[in-house]
Amino acid sequence: MNDTALDLIDSTTYPIHRPGSATYSALVARCRDDLADRSACLLPGFVTEEARVRMVAEVDRAAPSAFPCRNAHNVYLEEHDGAFPPDHPRRRLQATDLDSVAFDQMRPTDGLHQLYSWDPLLSFIADVLNKEHYYRMADPFAALTVNVMREGQNHGWHFDESEATTTLMVQAPEEGGAFEYAPNVRPEEGGSYDTVERVLRGSYPDVRTLAVKPGTLILFVGYHSMHQVTPVKGPVTRYVATLCYKDRPNVCNSPEVQKLFYGRTA
Numbered sequence: 001m002n003d004t005a006l007d008l009i010d011s012t013t014y015p016i017h018r019p020g021s022a023t024y025s026a027l028v029a030r031c032r033d034d035l036a037d038r039s040a041c042l043l044p045g046f047v048t049e050e051a052r053v054r055m056v057a058e059v060d061r062a063a064p065s066a067f068p069c070r071n072a073h074n075v076y077l078e079e080h081d082g083a084f085p086p087d088h089p090r091r092r093l094q095a096t097d098l099d100s101v102a103f104d105q106m107r108p109t110d111g112l113h114q115l116y117s118w119d120p121l122l123s124f125i126a127d128v129l130n131k132e133h134y135y136r137m138a139d140p141f142a143a144l145t146v147n148v149m150r151e152g153q154n155h156g157w158h159f160d161e162s163e164a165t166t167t168l169m170v171q172a173p174e175e176g177g178a179f180e181y182a183p184n185v186r187p188e189e190g191g192s193y194d195t196v197e198r199v200l201r202g203s204y205p206d207v208r209t210l211a212v213k214p215g216t217l218i219l220f221v222g223y224h225s226m227h228q229v230t231p232v233k234g235p236v237t238r239y240v241a242t243l244c245y246k247d248r249p250n251v252c253n254s255p256e257v258q259k260l261f262y263g264r265t266a
Contacts, residue, residue, distance in 0.1 A: 005117070005121070006118075007051070009047055010045050010046065014027060014046055015027070016121060019120075019127070024124075028128055031128040035128070035219060035221060038183065038208070039220065039225045041220075042212065042216055044216045046168070046215060046217035047115070047217070055111045055239075056171050056239065058110045059148070059170060062106060063101060063146075063148050063239075066105070066148050067102065068263075069097070069099065069260065070096075070097055073156065073260060074090055074091055075094060075156075076090060077158055077161065078256065089200060090193070096156045097152070097153045097154055098147050098149045098153050099147075100148070102141040104141060112144060112170075116143070116144045117136075121243075122136065122245060125166055125219065133248075134245050134247065135245060135247075135248065135250075136244070136245060136246075137245060137246050137251055138250045139244070139266065141253075141261075141262040141264070142258070142261070144244065146170065146241045147229075147238070147240045147241075148237060149173070150237050150238075151173075151232050153232050154229055154232070157199065157200060158227065158228070159222065159224070159227075160223050161253065161254070161257065162244065162245075162246065163223045163247075164219060164220065164221050164222065165242060166219055166243040167218045167240050168215075168216070168240070168241045168243065169218070170239035170241055173233065173236045174235070175232075175233035176230050177229055177232040177233075178209050178229065179210045179212060179227065180207055180227065180228050181210070181220070181225050181226065182226045182227070183221075184225060185204075186223065186226070199226050
């Protein structure tokens with residue numbers, strides 16, 4: 001076990017290294033309830049302020065080499081399907097403008113790398129999601145990434161490829177950069193796309209905003225919940241790390257998603 005990662009977190013509030021304890025069980029239960037109630041669970045102050053400042057400095061070092069993602073995509077992050085009409089929600093283009101630091105651009109000694117590689121974090125997230133088996137992602141780019149968003153940059157509406165995502169707010173902007181989502185709106189196979197269309201048009205009434213402070217760990221059901229990040233305002237760059245885990249071993253993103261967010265394929 002990588003014990004150095006324990007020093008990165010508030011282990012008193014979040015005793016994820018003590019499975020079986022009463023406080024651990026209560027934490028898991030609370031997270032499960034939050035995910036069931038609102039499709040999201042926030043753990044504020046998960047990493048210590050000292051660790052967060054260190055992570056900011058490490059991302060500052062890597063950010064100049066981040067891939068500039070300036071692409072249009074549909075909400076499913078898939079190639080366009082000509083079977084649907086041009087104005088169908090599956091073909092409506094969303095603009096995403098951000099820079100992406102890939103896993104292979106981080107050092108093993110970096111705080112985020114150590115946290116992602118820490119077995120107790122993997123086991124904790126698996127327990128929250130009721131996963132008997134859970135694995136770190138094998139994708140050399142997407143296993144651990146940082147979205148870098150400077151003034152004016154945004155992330156367009158989309159669904160995630162994974163059922164649930166784990167992110168860490170490393171640095172928040174002065175204004176903007178809000179995480180907005182519409183919970184549980186993904187149509188089932190052959191289902192109605194009316195709700196997706198309403199979200200895209202800005203007329204859906206249940207679009208929510210997560211108020212996320214730096215140092216917060218977020219668990220989010222992004223496969224079923226459509227979400228976006230509004231444009232960043234001000235000189236402070238928004239850094240959000242995504243820690244990717246999967247139900248089975250050796251999973252990589254599709255070539256389309258790799259190309260979209262990292263500019264290369266494995």
